[in-house]
Amino acid sequence: MEPKEHLHSKKNGTSCEILTQLMHHSFYSAEMICGLQYLHSRGIIHRDFKPDNVMLSSEGHIKIVDFGLAAEGVFDKDTITGRIGTFAYMAPEVIRGKEYNAAVDWWSFGITLCEMATGQFPFHEENCLGEVTRSILKDQPTYPDWISNKLHHLLQKLLKKKACNRLGINGNIREDPFYESIDWEELENKSVSPPFQPEAQSSEDFKDCRMTTLQFLQERVTLGNYILQDFSYQSPGWQA
Template sequence: MAELSVLKANFHHPFLVSLHFSFQNKDKLYFVLDHLNGGELFSHLQKEKHFSEARTRFYAAQIASALGYLHENNIIYRDLKPENLLLDKDGYLVLTDFGLCKEGMTPNTLTSTFCGTPEYLAPEIILKKPYDITVDWWCLGSVVYEMLYGLPPFYSKDHNEMYNRIVNEPLKIKRSISNASTDIITGLLQKDKTKRLGSKGDFNEIKDHEFFKAIDWDKLLRREIKAPFVPRIESETDVRNIAEDFVKIKINPASLAPQNLAMTQRDHDFVDFTYVQKNPMAS
């Protein structure tokens, strides 16, 4: 229900996936979301190894705007990663999957749940310390780094080793990027959250950074900036940009759904789940 609540609040932002309908039967819960067949940012990054600074900036600006909107509505995201960022037909990014979001997070609110994706966890989460919305800016720094270099900043196949690197090892940045790129990555990946870029002014502090000097934020929100890359899409049913593993997933009929879902519904946990967006086909 928390994810449904966040989805209901977010359909006014151009870089957050929109919920059109939600409904249920006795076995399953259903979300009807935007159809986005431009592929995961992760897939495109895997294919191209890394992005140019201009393309990275274009994507990072949209991510920052989306996170800023969530924070403005007292929501912490907590699971930013390339797999949760989808491209639309125009080459713009859309943030999806609000399963780990938490509402009621004002700038001074702390929480302590250990959650997220290992490669992108902020040090304070790994150390099981109370944390705030600035963990989202750490994640942004990790994703910006990955877009420029091809891997997350402290990556290791061994999670324990990776956690040790995130908490204890200094950030290593190659000289192949601009000073502005170096500075924003360094600022976002501050291990001390009180010194992290975004800790003082949240999104406004991010958008004013030199790295985003070339971004016209009003035009970006109106989607008037030409995307540096537009995925090849020939029709609404074109799935060439979607990972084959997802395309091959068989639909699980409602009759085969786990029995415990029906039991929770009887407990009235999902009594208000059904939702219809106003003018759902207009957007």
């Protein structure tokens, strides 16, 4: 399994730079939360939430894309089955072939947030699929010792093996201390300026390949090359 280098946020830097990175992580992940909660409120489970399915719009806002594996009509205590998704982001209950609900998206969000903030997968990354499976099912997630306590505690709550204990299903994720700086109403109304606003590019820039995603979080990235032209989901509150 290849390392997720495209999400790496460097740990080195001044305290001011580190604080800025944390603010960026909280902003972008908060927009992801808004998107997932919007979907779940309408009975939609994405089932393939991962960095490649999160994009940056021309305005600098997060967009969730690719609903090819999504399940519809799943509300409240409803459950479904199906070993569907991208393996590294699958929740334990999906890997085990058990019934599941929207908690699987919160597990995938936790993996994505960990990679976004640390550049590391929180379980053992081995070439052997069996070892990766064992690690996801049995091991506790591990993180670099330099991450903040608030982020560490948030990830611990998102990556609970038991779905019923997972934040997002168990508790209000918007009230987590990691998001204490977020004004959720202003965020949903697009009243908060994104940390980055890419410049629009011509359609020729997107002709030959699909846009890579979340690369704006890398150090010294050129955002002008990463704009979303068409996307699959946009919260009504984020429409111009």
